[in-house]
Amino acid sequence: MRLDIKHWQLLDAIARFGSLGHAAEVIGVTQSALSHRLAEAERRLGSAIFERDGRRLRVTPAGQALLETAQTVLPELERAEQDFERVAANASYLVRIGVSSYSAYHWVPGFLSSVNNQREKLQLDFIAAATRDAQTALLSGATDLLISPGLITNSALEGKKLFQDELVLVTHPEHPLAKKAYIEADDLADQDYLTYSLDALPGFEYEQFIRPAGVRPRHMQLVEMTDAIVEMIGVNLGVSILSRWALSRALNQGLVSAVPLTRKSLPLTWYVMSRKSDRSNAAIRLTEKNLLHWFKAPEASFNNSSGG
Known part of the structure; x- marks a missing residue:
């Protein structure tokens, strides 16, 4: 590998905030140091990653693939660290669930009751941020599963039908x-x-x-x-x-x-969406299975306001 983790973090920060100054502040280094780090990354790769657009930096076509990889890999690394810390501390596995487009959580109490026997080792959090920017929330790791009205088309994601x-x-x-x-x-x-x-x-x-x-x-x-x-x-x-x-x-x-x-x-059609990279994550797969079962159960019918 030609780039170190610090370079991947730099790519992600500049792309999100659009300038060296803001990116440096988030990463916790000086703007001068970050400028040298960017120059080093571009020197190692032999081509420009960003180009100036006034005061902002815009990713080049060649740099776009790097940016997409950074936005996928960095959240994965962060989740791996968090999972390790939980397992080491004998804590429960955390799965984050969001609902796209609609702030619809009337079904949550019934669903949690249906998986009550699993909750000692499986913590379920419900993330409101997914309502407004669902795809970004799922790709970034802010959520692990997404209840989505419609299938999101993205090569990094997959969906299973929940209900009609x-x-x-x-x-x-x-x-x-x-x-x-x-x-x-x-x-x-x-x-x-x-x-x-x-x-x-x-x-x-x-x-x-x-x-x-x-x-x-x-x-x-x-x-x-x-x-x-x-x-x-x-x-x-x-x-x-x-x-x-x-x-x-x-x-x-x-x-x-x-x-x-x-x-x-x-x-x-509503789907439960997940990242393909989480196919082997047992906690996410179990939660997905529970959701698929719950939304097919009679108590999850449209006529039950507490269940769905």
Whole structure:
């Protein structure tokens, strides 16, 4: 190997913070020392890794592959150290779980009860950061398993189907659209629409339902937390298209209503995503197996607000 671990850490820090100054502060060395370290790495490799773009550093096409490797390997090394420390201290194995896109954790108490006999040696943490930046959270090691509405396409990740859901229009119970058997995209033309993301996510409502009809809601408002969207709908401040499962508790309590999209409905498949590099991690595989079993069990049905 031509590069040392300090060089890989440098690549990751510069890519994340965009400048030598910020990267040096995070790593804990002077900017001058970090500049010399970068020059040393580029000298060893015989080519530039970064190029200047004003005051910022931008990774070169050749350096991009190095950066992707650094972002994969460094979290793996950090997790290996943490796992060693836990085993050495006879501590439980830690598995971090996140839910992508939706702040939907109504199923957690029931799930934890189902694996209660394993919890002495298996600690499960639930990571909110995955809701907004799911892929990064999983790739970086912030989470080990991800409950995802849709399959994330990345060569470093793999997914297994958890359950079948559907996207529905969510309205106030007394909203005129709540009385319809189903809605078409044209029904949104005069609505105030609340969305947790302005990106046109593959497989979701904008790509499958709204854009093909050439319809744009009267007003679109970005509300990045789905819990907040539900609260706003509950006082009739707009409508949204969301997962029926993720809103099962609010639906069961009558806070909001759900209307199918089109006569055939708009399906949504949920997956449990993991890193391929963790295939031999027994704790992660056991937790994944428990999740797959739980979401197929009767107590995890959509009609049980405490179980799923």
